[in-house]
Amino acid sequence: MGMRKTLTIAGSDSGGGAGIQADLKTFQERDVFGTSVITAITAQNTLGVHDVYPQTVEAVRSQLNAVLSDIGADSVKTGMLFSSELIVAVSEIIKAYQVPNLVIDPVMIAKGGASLLQKEAILALKEKLLPIGKVITPNLPEASELLNGQSIRSVDEMEQAAKLLHQSGAESVLIKGGHLEGATSIDVLYDQGRFYHYEAKRIDTKHTHGTGCTYSACIAAELAKGQSLPEAVSIAKDFITAAITHSLSIGEGIGPTNHAAYRHFVSTRI
Numbered sequence: 001m002g003m004r005k006t007l008t009i010a011g012s013d014s015g016g017g018a019g020i021q022a023d024l025k026t027f028q029e030r031d032v033f034g035t036s037v038i039t040a041i042t043a044q045n046t047l048g049v050h051d052v053y054p055q056t057v058e059a060v061r062s063q064l065n066a067v068l069s070d071i072g073a074d075s076v077k078t079g080m081l082f083s084s085e086l087i088v089a090v091s092e093i094i095k096a097y098q099v100p101n102l103v104i105d106p107v108m109i110a111k112g113g114a115s116l117l118q119k120e121a122i123l124a125l126k127e128k129l130l131p132i133g134k135v136i137t138p139n140l141p142e143a144s145e146l147l148n149g150q151s152i153r154s155v156d157e158m159e160q161a162a163k164l165l166h167q168s169g170a171e172s173v174l175i176k177g178g179h180l181e182g183a184t185s186i187d188v189l190y191d192q193g194r195f196y197h198y199e200a201k202r203i204d205t206k207h208t209h210g211t212g213c214t215y216s217a218c219i220a221a222e223l224a225k226g227q228s229l230p231e232a233v234s235i236a237k238d239f240i241t242a243a244i245t246h247s248l249s250i251g252e253g254i255g256p257t258n259h260a261a262y263r264h265f266v267s268t269r270i
């Protein structure tokens with residue numbers, strides 16, 4: 001069998017640490033063939049987002065059709081989708097091609113505070129994309145936003161929130177605990193009626209630009225290779241923990257994670 005293929009549908013990060021760039025680097029590290037559909041161009045560095053240039057619906061549709069009509073995909077991840085019109089177009093085409101293993105990273109706000117998803121697009125995300133996804137991977141603020149502002153402050157509340165998001169249409173839900181405090185960083189997966197916890201030592205670093213993108217890209221790559229979802233998340237947790245442990249002091253602000261760390265260093269997962 002040929003090489004497995006993973007498609008990322010996301011925004012470009014000129015700074016190279018997040019978005020399309022993080023995804024393609026991760027796909028390369030995990031031995032899948034990466035393709036990309038660019039939804040928006042961001043002028044961005046480690047200090048923040050300078051500008052956002054969303055692509056037209058036509059440009060996004062055309063890229064999707066070009067990739068899926070010829071190359072196809074064994075999995076797909078979505079990152080920055082920016083507007084409800086782009087979400088609707090992406091959902092329709094993924095459905096039409098019956099692309100399997102959709103990982104939805106509901107990117108909303110960059111670490112510096114810039115908006116990567118228009119407020120009114122959250123409804124389209126919930127109604128159009130969520131029901132066709134294999135898993136959605138919100139961080140804590142994103143999970144709260146998807147649950148109409150409900151606060152999530154503990155692992156127990158992460159479990160409740162994951163179940164609620166499943167009830168609102170997501171097949172499986174992975175809530176990331178990067179934004180909680182404590183000696184460890186715990187993610188909670190709700191899959192097929194069961195909870196799984198993924199725990200790693202909290203690393204004391206400011207260089208965490210692109211953690212969420214890298215994590216969801218790795219999950220998508222592992223699903224493309226045939227791993228079960230709990231196993232794909234386990235590998236991705238090791239991958240992101242190594243990438244944060246060896247993150248890079250590049251630029252003056254929040255530096256990127258090190259996508260090559262997993263193959264160079266032993267993991268520090270608990």
Ligand SMILES: Nc1ncnc2c1ncn2[C@@H]1O[C@H](COP(=O)(O)OP(=O)(O)OP(=O)(O)O)[C@@H](O)[C@H]1O
Nearest residue numbers: 139176177178179185201202203210211212213215
């Ligand atoms: N300081 C840290 N030490 C260890 N693991 C971390 C740390 N910060 C985040 N993580 C882990 O990184 C992964 C991504 O989680 P995070 O909550 O940072 O995503 P995110 O906020 O969506 O990222 P992004 O800002 O790129 O969108 C999770 O597995 C989380 O537990």
Ligand SMILES: Cc1ncc(CO)c(N)n1
Nearest residue numbers: 011012013018019080110
């Ligand atoms: C393009 C892009 N996607 C996602 C994120 C979130 O980390 C970012 N900063 N930039």
